[in-house]
Amino acid sequence: MVRDPSKTLRISHVGLRGVVGTGLTATHALDFASAFATFLEPGKGVVIGRDPRASGVMMREAVIAGLLACGKNVIDLGIAPTPVIQHTIRRLDATGGVSIGASHNAAEWNALKFFGRQAIYLSTAEASELLDIYHLRNFAFAGWDRLGKLRLESGAIDLYLDELAAVYDFESLRGFRVVVDCCNGTSSLILRRMNERFGFQFILINAQIEGVSFAHEPSTTRATVALQLAPLMKPLGADAGFLFDADSDRVGIAAEDGAPISEEMVLPVLADYLLPRAPGKLVITNLSTTALLEDVARRHGGEVVRVPVGRQAAIDALSSYRPEQIALAGEGTGAVMMPQFRFIYDGIASMLALLSMMRERGQKLTEIMGGYPRHEILKGQVPLVTQRIPALLMELRARYSDGRVNVLDGLRVDWPDRWFHVRVSQTEPIVRIICERRGDAPRELFDALLEQIRSFA
């Protein structure tokens, strides 16, 4: 079957997500919130917040109604970055949390992300239970005299910043001249406060909180960084440029010379910064992320663990190691978790780590980026009939049997200087092709793969 691209609703282990109106409806949000409240252990309430999308107002009402109806007290942070929501869950020892927002997707999308008591995304086993409750629709509604109460909370950002200030030396970082593209999202709330409270010099663009017309898609890719942020670097004489997605859990980078940096670079650079302090530790990432990570890990005696693509596999992998074994975790999208923050995807913390690295090394961004062997990555996609995917993967596997094969998530084949990963998207009816080589782009291999997948009948 070929999926209709307008049918956008996806309900899965990572929560629910879709285009509001045509895919994602009020009923989905309300039922999912009721299921989550049924799933949660009794405790001190549930922390919620949202990104600025207009539909977030509707989704918020659904989430509050579902939680209150099941007897959960709700602490609403209003428009708030996801890392702040997670920080608040831990600070209040809340029983869980919900972030309402579609992160890097276009404005018409929305989603619900669920957090457990440790402020970490639900494990696959927990998420499976949540899905079962959702599908059964047998929600634990409380009696009329045991319903939850709603409380609005402000000031969560300041308390979050207190924690960041305890880890990073704000005094030494605030002198940097930094330009930020806030993509009309929540990061401006944090950065403005850092300017006011700590004397940072963030110059913000697209800082207006906006519900409908984002200046551009809030994705942290190099292409988006190139749109408005990168061209401002030289005119403004900036030391660094950063771009955050709508809920501030991912970051993109522009160098001081105006070059947009690939989103693939965020994780390897931060690994290069953190691994020397954590010798021999692990970097957890997915199969589609750049092989530069292995180069960096080798340099510091670390080790790369590759898991299937998607947040869920990373969360499960994290829980299968002791926290002290892990140096950091992340993906090639600009989403990175660091142990100082108990493994929460946090774009703001990632930015501060990078600035700290520049300060400590006394290097400019271009100098840091120039210190790595060049890898060129090519990414493509082909629409496909779902039914034929296993046969396609078998055929590719046979054709490229001279490489090292990994079938954890689709097919990845590695050679000493290059690799490719062919996998089925979890969000769209397409096959994704990622192909990388040390040195020049692997154009021939990439074209061959594209052709083989397109002509597969």
Add this chain to the structure above:
Amino acid sequence: MPQREHLLKVGVSGVRGVVGEFLTPGLACAFGQAFGTYVGAGRVAVGRDTRASGPMLQHAVTCGLLASGCEVVDVGVLPTPTIQIYVASTHARGGLAITASHNPSEYNALKLFNTEGLFFNSYERGELLDLYHQSDFRRATNAEIRSVHCDYTSAPQMHLERVFQHVDRERIRRRRFRVALDAVNGAGSIMTVDFLREKLGCELHAIAVDPAQPFPREPEPKAESLGELSELVRRESCEIGFAQDPDGDRLAVLDETGRVLDNDDVLALAVDAALARAPGDVVVNLTTSNVIADVAAKRGRKIHRTPVGEANVVETMCAVGAAIGGEGSNGGIIFPAVHLCRDSYTGMAFLLDLMADTGEPISTVAARLPRYFRRLGKAPYEHGRLGPLMQDLESRFPGAELDRTDGLKVITPEGWIHVRASNTEPLLRVAAEAVTEDAVERIYAEVMGMAGGG
């Protein structure tokens, strides 16, 4: 016998049920979305009474309204008539009151209003219900979704300004009436204290005016549950006592002796006051006393009778351009010059104005009304019982005038009997009225015997 108590009722009057397993946020959200789809993308006002389940249901309804593309005005905790007047005054597309009115605390319900702040007529209610059942909702996209605004202050003012246009506020203020109030900790708690003490200059003795507390008595304001208020009237030598229900549409009145006046007599006094002020007919339900017909006749006005239910009375009032209407036994006064809704504030204002005008105690004024004797009762309902009971009644009173618009009303020269099925509970309701006490006891006992009630 199967469980016939309706813990959830989804019908032409909206949604009503016990919160928890029965009236769920999902149901409220879907009804909100159906309502928003029906009235169209525009402003919709939402308010509630003081029930503990109100906030949860308000979030659910607001969600459904936003999802349909409506802009929501949250008017907070307010009496139902005040919400209706706000809708009309602000030209909103419609309004919702989250209240189960006089039902116990565990219940809640949605009352739905059109752009004029009126109940939908029976045809519109059917359309809306079909839309709900078909889940045929408008689903707004991100660019179409509007926001929520709060307006907690302007509605009471809009409402009371309308009321004060029809009474002599200065003459009431000059009398500094000693008034007792029991607001059942309901939606009227704050507004009614302001209305009586500040606006009308009464010396107020109030109980149960804390909206954060639960209902301290049975929410329906009737004689059996107003002992404390009656005591208060006597202790403080009040000239009149008022009791509201949780959403401030129903009113019970106590005279200076602490006696709860018959609701039909209160309506009769209000009808007389209204007919002195406005042209038009009178509309009441079939179970309302003939005392209202007498008052109307004295002023040369026509009386129309409808099936029981505020929406039915309002629909007919609208159609005939009535001067006033109401439902006697329910404590409801509807004066369209203020608004076509059941309004305890108009009732209170009329009675205080009447006392200021005559200078007489309220018991004396009430005693001048024609005297009827009434009995109200109920019998257990079983499917298939009402028809044979109606047949028996008809043969028992040969030659009597019959009205079959809502159950059966048998009208004889000495009085009448009305038997019908309750709209909200598995009960048969029986009402009887006659000009003598003996007569009413006789016919009432006879009908209750036939109905198997007690």
